[in-house]
């Protein structure tokens with residue numbers, strides 16, 4: 001019987017997200033403090049010797065994905081690219097346990113693609129250098145390199161420049177999605193007339209000892225996609241207000257291009273209380289109390305991927 005491999009695909013949070021410019025190809029230059037939560041999807045799988053790659057999708061959010069897993073799903077696209085790059089004749093039967101809402105600003109698809117790369121790297125016993133893996137990741141999406149890295153990072157460029165940061169303090173958070181997907185390209189398009197933020201506003205050397213200290217500095221930054229996202233989906237304002245009203249809320253903000261928002265609470269008990277209170281009033285919202293994960297991905301350290309200073 002072959003072994004089952006399993007890899008978590010944690011949700012990505014943009015603690016702040018500044019749009020600092022635009023490239024000629026239409027992609028935007030960003031500066032964002034990215035971290036990862038204990039909540040996420042799970043990718044698992046078994047080895048095949050015939051080179052075929054199959055995918056089954058399970059879990060509460062499976063129905064939100066297109067049925068054409070073979071061609072559309074980022075897990076399969078990542079697996080095919082890695083197979084080609086490594087020139088291997090091995091394959092895999094993969095299962096995606098889809099728990100994160102789709103098209104929701106927490107990089108679920110990007111996290112799944114990164115998890116598939118980690119899992120298959122291990123399963124196929126590969127030996128590729130970090131630059132080649134980073135190039136595969138970027139070709140799948142601007143958020144995939146940071147998801148491959150998997151820990152607190154200052155992300156810039158269009159998503160390919162990664163600066164590792166000191167570990168963040170324990171951060172109890174609540175994630176809320178109002179149950180409606182938003183399209184990332186549509187949000188970037190909707191902010192076309194807005195200006196650009198300055199670069200270099202975040203001190204990459206500061207080590208935060210408490211969530212309160214981190215939240216205070218995050219108040220000096222923002223998410224430059226919020227105005228565009230709330231103009232397309234005003235429900236995001238309801239989410240932010242509901243989070244901010246609960247006791248112990250240090251910061252409530254939208255992640256990525258939305259619509260998922262996160263709030264940092266002073267304690268885990270306050271985060272859970274807030275989640276329960278909000279859930280009792282909004283039964284259609286996706287509400288998850290969780291925390292920021294700080295540990296480095298084990299498999300990444302085996303890969304030895306290098307990232308710019």
Ligand SMILES: C[C@@](CO)(OP(=O)(O)O)[C@H](O)COP(=O)(O)OP(=O)(O)OC[C@H]1O[C@@H](n2ccc(N)nc2=O)[C@H](O)[C@@H]1O
Pocket residue numbers: 014017026027028029030032104105106107108110140141142143144157158159184185188255256257258
């Ligand atoms: C906005 C962010 C912030 O972390 O997160 P999400 O809201 O998707 O979670 C990411 O940059 C999203 O990354 P990702 O979702 O991988 O984007 P891609 O598939 O590469 O691009 C989708 C579309 O978004 C726009 N896009 C994306 C990234 C970027 N730096 N500039 C852009 O203008 C482009 O219109 C592009 O066609």
Ligand SMILES: Nc1ncnc2c1ncn2[C@@H]1O[C@H](COP(=O)(O)OP(=O)(O)O)[C@@H](O)[C@H]1O
Pocket residue numbers: 065066072073074075096101102103104105106107108109110112113143184256257258
């Ligand atoms: N495994 C996957 N999980 C989520 N979305 C996927 C996946 N594979 C492909 N997609 C497609 O990628 C798009 C972006 O999804 P997602 O990564 O969830 O958004 P976001 O980056 O805004 O959080 C969706 O339109 C979805 O159809």
